[in-house]
Structure formats: structure tokens, C-alpha cells
Amino acid sequence: MNMEQLQKQARDPAFQKLAGEMLRARSVHDRQEKVERFRHLNRFVRKGEVLFAGSSLMEQFPISEFATDFDLPCKIYNRGVGGFTTRDLLDAMGPCIYDLEPRAIFLNIGTNDLNDPDCTIDALMERYASILQGIRDHLPRAKVTLMAYYPVNPHRSTQPYVQHMLRYRTNDRIDQANAAVEALARRFGAAYLDLNAPLRDENGCLKAEYTLEGIHMYADGYRALLPALLPALREA
Secondary structure (H helix, E strand, O other): HHHHHHHHHOOEEEEEEHHHHHHHHHHHHHHHHHHHHHHHHHOOOOOOEEEEEEEEEHHHHHHHHHHHHHHOOEEEEEEEEOOHHHHHHHHHHHHHHHHHHEEEEEEEEEOOOHHOOOOHHHHHHHHHHHHHHHHHOOOOOOOEEEOOOOOOOOOOOOOOHHHHHHOOOOHHHHHHHHHHHHHHHHHOOOOOEEOOOHHHHOOOOOHHEEOOOOEEEOOHHHHHHHHHHHHHHOOO
């Protein structure tokens, strides 16, 4: 099959549907495997430390490397899982949060929910509230920080499945969700941390030089927001 035939096949709706189903099945398997690995890894953690939890935007945060560079006075564990939605985290609260018994929790969860055109902000916040209530019940002394969702860049991707996601995961919708997350933080007595200023270009999009495909960031993007995050980590 030559390149022209491959491109034609990639545009075929039936092929796109099949490819999407295969990717989703693989993604579910990968998420389940990561959670199971966390169950075993958590046997060796030091309780009472700092925890990052959420989806791939948290999983890919190279915080351990940065922590060494800035001599942070805390151990930071990362239990982010690529592809996680609020539903997924609710199903994995033990291995991703409770088992570590952290003294401080930084959460970034819910952007994958926004990929679904049928997901309303109210429904997303209802599930997010269930996550926070679970933390309150199991870890009442933990200090919780809700991180604002990062902007996206719809012009950066050439991948059809990412372009499809970004039809619904727009910066306007992210801004609406962030306003709701901030209100949720007030409701639960949590902190709200918006680190997005250095990430945005003149149009409010995620800077092209920081992103791989319009959603996920290179280390450069995380490094740009680090100065605003460091005070919260030092106080955690």
C-alpha cells in the first residue's frame, strides 16, 4: 500500500472508528496496568509527603527532576495516569491517593472529561466534588490544591484524533471549567492555583513551542510555570 492509499484509508470513517476503538481498548489496558503497578509501589512510599495526582498532564510533569534542582524540602510522589477522567480517578482513589496518606495533594483532573461533547461542566464538577469528598473523609488533615486546567493550542496538531478532541476541549470551555474548579475549591476549603499566565500566547492559546500536539507539554512548559508553583510546594 502506497502513501496515497494510506492517507485515503486514514480518512475513511469506518477505519477511523475501528482505530479509535482499538486505541481506547489499549488505553484502558494501559491505565489498569499503571494503577496495579501503583498498588505495589505504594508499599514502599514514605507516608505524609506531597502527592501529585490526575491525568497525563500531571503524570508527565517532571517534578522529581525539578525538585532536585530547586532543593525542595519535601518528597513528591506522582500518581498521574494518562487518559484518566474524573470517573477513572474515582475508581482508583486508593492506589492513586489514599494509600500514600499524603499531607498535601495537588490535583489536575478533568480535562479528558472535556473531550466528550456530552459532558457538561456541572456533571464534571459533580464528579470532582466526589473526589474531594472522598479525600475529606479519608484524609481529613491533607492540604488540597486544585490546579487550573492548562490551555490548549488547536493549531498545533496534525493528528486527526487530537483535532477531534480539540473540537470540544476548547480554551473557552477550559476557562469555564476553571471558573467552576475555583468555586469548587472555595466550597471544600481547598486552594486554587492558576499557573497558566506564562503558558499562553497572545491569543490565549498554549504556546506552540511548549506543546507536542496542542495538548501535552514539553518540559519547557512545565519549567515556565514552575516559579509560580514553587511557593506552594515549599509551604506544603
